[in-house]
Ligand code: ASP
């Protein structure tokens with residue numbers, strides 16, 4: 110069971126978590142907890158660091174940030190002790206999380222969960238600090254924002270647990286952002302592939318890396334509420350029933366920007382040169398469109414995350430003479446709206462409906478990209494939320510599918 114920041118945000122919430130764990134223990138479940146820092150503590154620690162320092166060495170940032178989770182695990186254990194539930198807290202290092210040396214965004218290399226197993230055998234509830242480990246250089250590391258989800262999934266895998274339950278402040282995975290669309294519906298289940306597409310295209314929770322880990326290792330996930338404690342959304346292998354539901358979810362990503370490179374020569378190797386230069390600068394390119402050529406030249410447009418726009422534009426500009434580029438234009442105000450569903454594979458007409466619906470709403474499509482179970486359209490940022498609403502409506506996602 111992983112508890113996010115809001116789930117342990119104050120003393121009362123921490124005691125509620127302890128109550129919930131005690132109930133499961135009485136039912137005979139063996140439980141391991143992974144806990145995030147309380148409330149917005151991670152944000153607060155990062156803010157203080159920025160006030161203190163302009164350099165902020167990664168090693169020291171990780172030492173600082175991981176303190177948040179360390180406080181939370183101790184407090185959760187104290188609340189459990191009050192209920193007579195034997196518990197023991199473990200830092201990431203104590204729990205056996207070995208990571209690489211990339212501070213602030215370390216990757217898990219191995220989980221040596223012996224101490225956690227021993228604690229379980231001794232009848233204790235192990236309470237593990239999320240999003241942290243110890244590097245191959247023996248330094249404390251932070252797994253990055255949202256890393257506690259990954260800790261939970263990796264630990265579930267290492268312990269061969271029945272499932273990783275990710276407790277959060279929403280009651281599950283919704284057909285779209287419920288803050289945007291009133292009729293958004295909680296799904297009882299969703300496939301790994303669908304959730305992976307959702308998290309890769311704008312759905313903020315669970316953290317995408319944790320879903321990738323779960324997919325790779327076949328860890329069953331249960332995304333659920335730490336407020337109402339009701340059953341949430343199970344993330345499972347695709348079941349044959351899911352084919353009936355063609356579209357399952359609409360997600361949107363505002364953190365998108367567009368670069369247009371005009372007047373490039375239409376000859377072999379030009380796109381290769383441009384995108385190699387972008388890759389060398391660490392730019393993550395998402396959608397790409399190359400126009401039909403006119404008089405030997407063509408335009409290429411692509412999207413990148415907002416904060417990579419300046420880097421992308423200057424990388425393209427550096428190639429101006431070499432590729433005969435006429436102009437490089439950056440546009441920060443684009444968004445990506447995506448329609449996702451595993452049943453899309455065998456059902457024609459999903460794209461047509463999507464484009465007709467956007468057209469009727471007067472929303473212009475700038476670029477399109479697809480996977481076997483996703484269609485994405487780049488639209489003006491100001492149109493994104495309206496696009497989500499009309500699409501959620503047209504595919505009737507407010508109605509349960511089975
Ligand atoms: N507390 C960390 C964060 O806010 C890790 C986590 O909660 O997953 O990103």
Ligand code: MG
Nearest residue numbers: 113114145255
């Ligand atoms: Mg968090």
